[in-house]
Amino acid sequence: MGGYILKRLASAIPVLIGITIIVFLIMSLIPGDPATAILGSYATPENVEKLNRDLGLDKPMVQRYIIWLGNMLTGDFGRSFSLNRPVLDEILERFNATLILTGTSFVLCSVLGILAGVVSAARQYGFADKAITFVVLIGISVPSFFLGMMMILLFAVNLRWLPVSGMYAIYGGGDLPDLIRHLIMPALALAAVATGVIARLSRSAMLEVLRQDYIRTARAKGVPERRVIMGHALRVAMVSIIPVLGIQAGFVLSGAVYIEIVFQWPGVGRMLVDAILKRDLLLVQGGVVFVAACYVMFNIAVDVAQSLLDPRIKT
Amino acid sequence: MTLLSWTRRGLLAAAGAVFVAGGLTAPATAQAPPGVLIVGQIAEPKSLDPAAVTAVNDFRILVNVYEGLTRYKSGTLEVEPALATSWNISEDGTEYTFTLRDGVTFHDGTPFNAEAVKFNFDRMLDENHPFHDTGPFPLSFFFGAVEETEVVDDMTVKFTLNAPYAPFLSNLAYPTGLIVSPAAVTADGKDFGRNPVGTGPFEFAEWRSNEAVVVERNDAYWGEKAGTEAVVFRPITDANTRVAEMLAGGIDLMVEVPPTSLGQFSGDGFSVAEQAGPHVWFLILNAKEGPFADKRVRQAANYAINKEAIVNDVLEGTATVAAGPTPPAFAWAYNEALDPYPYDPEKAKALLAEAGAEGAELTFFVTEGGSGMLDPIPMGTAIQADLQAVGLDVTIETYEWNTFLGEVNPGLEGKADMAEMAWMTNDPDTLPYLALRSEAWPDNGGFNSGYYANPKVDELLEAARTATDQDERARLYREMQTIVQEDAPWVFVANWKQNAVTSDRVENFGLEPSFLLHLKDVVKN
Numbered sequence: 001m002g003g004y005i006l007k008r009l010a011s012a013i014p015v016l017i018g019i020t021i022i023v024f025l026i027m028s029l030i031p032g033d034p035a036t037a038i039l040g041s042y043a044t045p046e047n048v049e050k051l052n053r054d055l056g057l058d059k060p061m062v063q064r065y066i067i068w069l070g071n072m073l074t075g076d077f078g079r080s081f082s083l084n085r086p087v088l089d090e091i092l093e094r095f096n097a098t099l100i101l102t103g104t105s106f107v108l109c110s111v112l113g114i115l116a117g118v119v120s121a122a123r124q125y126g127f128a129d130k131a132i133t134f135v136v137l138i139g140i141s142v143p144s145f146f147l148g149m150m151m152i153l154l155f156a157v158n159l160r161w162l163p164v165s166g167m168y169a170i171y172g173g174g175d176l177p178d179l180i181r182h183l184i185m186p187a188l189a190l191a192a193v194a195t196g197v198i199a200r201l202s203r204s205a206m207l208e209v210l211r212q213d214y215i216r217t218a219r220a221k222g223v224p225e226r227r228v229i230m231g232h233a234l235r236v237a238m239v240s241i242i243p244v245l246g247i248q249a250g251f252v253l254s255g256a257v258y259i260e261i262v263f264q265w266p267g268v269g270r271m272l273v274d275a276i277l278k279r280d281l282l283l284v285q286g287g288v289v290f291v292a293a294c295y296v297m298f299n300i301a302v303d304v305a306q307s308l309l310d311p312r313i314k315t
Numbered sequence: 316m317t318l319l320s321w322t323r324r325g326l327l328a329a330a331g332a333v334f335v336a337g338g339l340t341a342p343a344t345a346q347a348p349p350g351v352l353i354v355g356q357i358a359e360p361k362s363l364d365p366a367a368v369t370a371v372n373d374f375r376i377l378v379n380v381y382e383g384l385t386r387y388k389s390g391t392l393e394v395e396p397a398l399a400t401s402w403n404i405s406e407d408g409t410e411y412t413f414t415l416r417d418g419v420t421f422h423d424g425t426p427f428n429a430e431a432v433k434f435n436f437d438r439m440l441d442e443n444h445p446f447h448d449t450g451p452f453p454l455s456f457f458f459g460a461v462e463e464t465e466v467v468d469d470m471t472v473k474f475t476l477n478a479p480y481a482p483f484l485s486n487l488a489y490p491t492g493l494i495v496s497p498a499a500v501t502a503d504g505k506d507f508g509r510n511p512v513g514t515g516p517f518e519f520a521e522w523r524s525n526e527a528v529v530v531e532r533n534d535a536y537w538g539e540k541a542g543t544e545a546v547v548f549r550p551i552t553d554a555n556t557r558v559a560e561m562l563a564g565g566i567d568l569m570v571e572v573p574p575t576s577l578g579q580f581s582g583d584g585f586s587v588a589e590q591a592g593p594h595v596w597f598l599i600l601n602a603k604e605g606p607f608a609d610k611r612v613r614q615a616a617n618y619a620i621n622k623e624a625i626v627n628d629v630l631e632g633t634a635t636v637a638a639g640p641t642p643p644a645f646a647w648a649y650n651e652a653l654d655p656y657p658y659d660p661e662k663a664k665a666l667l668a669e670a671g672a673e674g675a676e677l678t679f680f681v682t683e684g685g686s687g688m689l690d691p692i693p694m695g696t697a698i699q700a701d702l703q704a705v706g707l708d709v710t711i712e713t714y715e716w717n718t719f720l721g722e723v724n725p726g727l728e729g730k731a732d733m734a735e736m737a738w739m740t741n742d743p744d745t746l747p748y749l750a751l752r753s754e755a756w757p758d759n760g761g762f763n764s765g766y767y768a769n770p771k772v773d774e775l776l777e778a779a780r781t782a783t784d785q786d787e788r789a790r791l792y793r794e795m796q797t798i799v800q801e802d803a804p805w806v807f808v809a810n811w812k813q814n815a816v817t818s819d820r821v822e823n824f825g826l827e828p829s830f831l832l833h834l835k836d837v838v839k840n
Contacts, residue, residue, distance in 0.1 A: 032717025036724075038369060039453050043720055044749075046760040047456065054451035084362040084508045085524075093524055149555060157562045164560045170527050170547055171347040261553050266525035274358070274552065279717055 004307065008300045015296055016289070020072075023288040024065050027281050033057065034081050037279040055081060057281075068285065078282035082275065087286040091268065095290065097167055098267035100179070101260070102252050104187040109194035109252065110245055114234075116195070117202020117241075121210060122229050132199065139196035145258040148189035152262070155185060165264035186263040190255055194248040201244050205237040212236075239310045246302030250295060347567070350544040352821065352839040354832075355557045355569035359525055359550040362508030365493035366439045366452045371686075371739070374490040375570070375832035376528055376548050381493035381513030384413055384432070385484055387829045392593060392645055392741070394484045398427065398494060398514065408479030408783040415470045419537045421496035422518040429472040434497040436464040436474075446500050449507055454491040458483075479781035481788055482742040489741045490831070516541040516835040525550065542823060542838040561585075561816055567839060568824065570815045570832065574631035574690070580816045589812045590826035593644045594687055595637050595746065596737040598698070598806035601727040603766035606677065606707075611670040613803040616733075617656035619663035619705040620698050626809050629693045634809040639800040640751065641743050641792060642810045644828040647785065648743040650793040653800055655807065663705045676708045680723060680734035685716035687737035689811060695735060698806075726757035726764050733806075734764065739830060743792050748776050751799060767804030 035051035036043040052058050059067075071078060077087035116136065120129045156164040167182050168174050209215065210233055218228050257269030264270070268287060275283040347353050360373040365381055368374070384399040396402075399413040419427040437444045439455045460480040465473040476483065486492060499512035511519045516538070517530035528548040532541040549566060551557040558576045561569045572580070572587070580587055600607040600616065607613050622636040638655040641648060667673050681695035682688055692713065699709045712731070714722060723734045738746045748755070753768035755761025772795055779791035800807070815832075817824050822838040 030718075032715070032721050035453075036720050037717050042369070042454065042456075043724055044760045044762065045725065045757070047453070051451055051453055082361055083359070083524075084364075084367070084505075090524070152556070152559045157559050160563060164563045164565050165551060165556050166526065166549075166565075168526065170353060170549060170565075171351065262556060264551050264553060264556050270552070271525075277716075 001304075001307075005300070005304055008303060012296045012300065016293055019292045020069060020285075020289055021065075023285050024068065027279075027284055028061055028064075032279055034279040034281060037277075038081065068282070072286070072289070077286040080275070080280050080283040082278040082280040082283065087282050090271065090283065091287055091290050094266060094268040094271045094287075095294075097265060098253075098256055098260070098269065100167075101183065101186055101190065101265055101267055102249075102256050104183055105190040105194070105252050105256075106245075106249055108187060109191040109198055109248065112191070113195045113198025114202045114241065116199035118206055118229060118234060120199065120203040121206030122225075124207065129203075136196040136199045139192045140200075142192065143258075144189050144193055144255055145262050147192055148186065148259055148262040151185045151189055165262075167266055186259050186265055189262075190252060190259045193255065194252050197251075198241070198244060198248055202237065202241050205240045206233055208240075209233045209237045235309075239306065242302060242306050242309065246299055249298055249302075253291070253295065347547070349820070349840050352543045352546045352568060352834065352837060353566045354546060354548045354834075355560055355566035356548050356550045357554075357557070357571055358552055360528060360548075363511035363519065363522070363528070364449070364508035365490050365495065365513075366435075366455070367450060367508055368490075369453050371830055374830075376530070377490050377493055377511075377513075378515070378831045379517045379546065379834050380511055380515045380519055380530055381490075381495065382515050383487050383489075383492040383494060384415075385488040385492075387485075387488050387827065387831075389827065389833075390825075391647075392485070392828050393647060394488050397488070402484075404783050408481070408781060409476045411474045411476070411483060412467065413472050413474075415472065416537065417470060419514050420535065421499070421512050421514055422533060422535075423496050423499050423512045425496055425498040427494065427514055428469050429466040430469075431497050432472045432494060433464045433466050434500075435494050436461060438500065446504070449500060449505055452491075457486045457489060457491050479783065481780050481782055482744040485742040488829075517546060520545065539835070541835045543834070546834055561818070564818065567821050568815060568817045568837075570813070572814050572816050574633045577631065577633070577814065577816075584819050585816050586819070588815045588817065588824060588826050589633075590814075590828060591635065591642070591644050591810055591812045592739065592828050592830045593642045593741065594737065594739045594811040594813075594830075595640065595642050595807070596634070596687070596689060596694075596735075596809040596811065597637065597640070598808065599723070599727065599734045599736050599765040600804060600806065601732045601765050602768075602804055603728055605732050606670075606672040606675040607732055607765075609670045609672065610802060611666045612672045612675070613806075614656070615663040615666035615670070615672075615705065616702065616707075616806050617803050618659045618666070619707070620701045620806055620808070621658045622655065622808055623658060625694055625697050629690055629697055630809065630811075633814060634689065634811045637807040637810045639796040639807055640747055640805065641796050644810070645743040645792075648789045648792040650796040652793075653796055656800075656803075660701075660705050667705060667707070673706050674708060677702070677710070677732040678730070679709050679711050680719065680727070680731045681711050681713045682716050682719040682735055683713060685719065685737075687739050687811065688716070688735065689737070689809070691735050694808070698808075723764050724757065724762060726766065728766070736764075736805075737811075741829065743788075744776070744780055747772075747792075747795060747799070748780065751804065752776055765804055767802065769798060769802055772798055772802075 034055060035048040039047055080087050080090055083090055116132045120132045123129045152164055155162045162185055163182055169178050215233055218232050256267060260267040260270040272287045356372055358372050360376055361368050365377045382397050385394045386397040388395040398416050400416050401414045403412045421427060438446045439452045440458060440461060460476040461474050462477045463475045467473050496512035500507045503510045509522055516533055516536045518533045520529040520531045522528045529545060531545045551560060554573045557569055560566045600613050602608055626634040626636055636655045638653040643649045682691045695711055699711055702709045727734060740746050750762040751767055752773050755763040756766055757764055775791045775795040779788045782788045813826055813830055815826055820840045823836045827833060
């Protein structure tokens with residue numbers, strides 16, 4: 001097992017280097033430079049040139065890439081032009097917020113999705129199955145940002161049950177109940193689509209397993225239905241559900257971009273969108289590399305979990 | 316136990332959870348106490364170092380924490396004393412001597428004096444200054460004319476300019492000229508922008524990244540003290556969310572309300588403020604080549620476009636029709652005699668026929684958004700349709716804002732016949748000087764991207780810049796406006812009215828033509 005993990009970790013290195021090259025190239029090649037973004041209407045060629053020099057952007061591209069990569073390996077992600085603070089500080093602070101949001105969403109969509117799938121499969125074509133399928137269809141079809149806006153309108157503006165946006169109350173908040181109040185709507189809106197996908201997949205994975213001979217054997221020897229479903233069937237079905245959880249985690253992470261904007265959640269997705277519009281090169285590059293690295297690690301963790309569940313998948 | 320009964324239990328648990336969550340939601344409507352004003356901003360500020368920032372969004376915080384030597388008189392764009400109590404301008408217009416206000420201290424307790432003023436301008440302008448590296452200072456060219464800043468005595472400071480430069484006093488009132496505490500810059504260096512210290516009616520308290528900037532009343536302020544204990548600036552980048560926060564009571568004041576949302580605040584509980592400012596939205600026409608090289612075709616475009624429809628239907632009345640290159644907000648320099656080009660498609664057709672430009676094909680650069688650009692895509696398509704109606708075949712090319720600037724600023728030659736543009740400035744000199752002189756063609760580092768050239772206009776602008784008498788300057792600007800309107804290097808479209816909404820707990824709030832947000836006198840109940 002240790003060897004397998006090491007091998008997977010080693011294979012992540014070229015992926016990460018590839019990512020640094022791609023994100024660097026994209027940011028260098030898209031039209032518009034940071035000086036133009038900062039100066040706006042006042043971006044005369046002369047002013048742009050001077051500011052680019054002040055920002056250290058007048059060096060050749062290859063040289064800039066090597067400097068950036070070298071600094072990053074020593075833990076120095078540089079300073080953000082648009083926020084005037086170290087990139088790494090900003091990323092870590094923002095990533096923390098994103099983790100809270102996506103983590104909650106991920107737990108919600110996994111638990112709700114698998115539960116819905118299992119109930120659907122156990123009651124195939126029954127009322128519960130049809131009701132769940134209907135709700136799931138809606139969950140998959142409604143874009144998450146739209147769902148988010150509608151939730152704000154209903155629960156925050158009209159009913160005033162929940163705060164509209166942000167992560168903590170501006171005044172007098174900052175504790176856990178305050179965080180939860182702010183978290184409910186974005187986490188649910190973000191979990192909706194993934195819950196639907198996981199529910200549908202869990203249902204078909206369970207149905208497949210429930211047709212197996214050993215399930216019939218288990219039932220024949222009088223194992224209670226609940227144990228047949230939760231113990232015998234779900235455990236086996238998890239082998240095909242878990243990789244989908246890994247993929248959905250990626251979708252939840254990318255879906256967080258819209259949700260963070262709608263709910264003004266101070267996360268990494270919103271940070272990246274702002275940074276791209278302001279051509280904040282170092283912040284975009286650092287942010288993308290950081291998120292990509294997390295995603296790669298998460299995938300490795302999923303693969304390892306899968307190999308633990310199914311010993312046939314190994315090395 | 317069957318699965319069904321198990322899920323029933325699950326349902327019960329879920330219902331319980333919702334109930335608990337319901338309990339959590341109870342204080343959600345609790346609002347900030349009286350005396351604390353929450354302002355919905357459009358973005359997180361970049362920095363609170365006035366010399367280092369360029370965005371109106373950041374200026375809205377800065378002008379409450381800092382003051383400049385001069386400031387705009389309330390409700391106008393005319394300059395009045397602030398940290399300087401009076402000034403003398405030498406006969407030739409190159410030496411400005413300021414007498415500074417006595418007894419002013421920075422929030423850190425250090426005194427405001429001539430040394431502090433010198434430190435501020437040297438930091439920005441002198442590359443060898445020990446704290447020049449706290450930049451970059453993108454708008455330092457506002458003070459590019461300053462040759463030397465001299466301490467005459469403790470409370471007198473003298474600026475020597477390399478040439479007469481009349482906009483100098485109003486540039487000092489612009490946020491780039493706000494005075495920072497030298498002691499604080501020395502102590503914090505590059506981090507000064509996150510620990511700002513000025514002399515203003517509010518002092519900086521806290522900056523929680525991506526959540527809020529908090530400023531508190533400065534009880535040692537030299538003038539009348541602020542009407543609120545604290546102001547909290549919240550960045551809410553999404554316009555819909557900002558509107559929702561305002562409706563839900565999460566903020567007391569919001570700026571830049573989307574035109575289509577204004578109707579939601581027409582009822583009780585809110586009041587809407589509007590204020591025209593020094594903004595002009597126009598189309599740059601390529602006067603160097605193609606159909607617009609002919610003045611008649613440029614005038615035809617001005618007649619063909621229904622500007623009334625654009626400001627009333629597309630912008631929902633949040634702008635007025637522009638008559639010429641200078642916005643009416645510069646009341647002292649504005650030519651009241653100018654009437655906007657009327658909407659007259661027949662006249663446009665006649666002019667096009669006279670110029671032999673019927674059916675000409677035009678390329679039109681449109682942006683997706685950007686500072687002061689209002690609603691550029693719907694405005695662009697409305698303009699396209701109007702030009703189509705008089706027989707001009709217009710093709711739109713749309714660009715993201717930074718890309719757009721990268722295409723338009725170097726000049727339209729060989730690329731396009733027309734492009735959208737908007738400017739907000741602080742002095743009637745700025746825009747025409749940078750964008751209408753023949754010396755300001757892009758290859759000379761200016762913004763005259765349509766290559767307009769008229770020697771008389773050049774002469775007037777140079778003269779206005781060096782005249783130190785304001786009445787004389789005004790006369791020159793008025794004459795310039797008449798000529799430019801007739802020459803039609805641009806299609807003059809709109810002057811934006813800035814808006815803001817306040818809740819009924821807010822009193823004494825007003826917007827300024829400078830588009831800055833002065834909150835000293837505001838009271839929150």
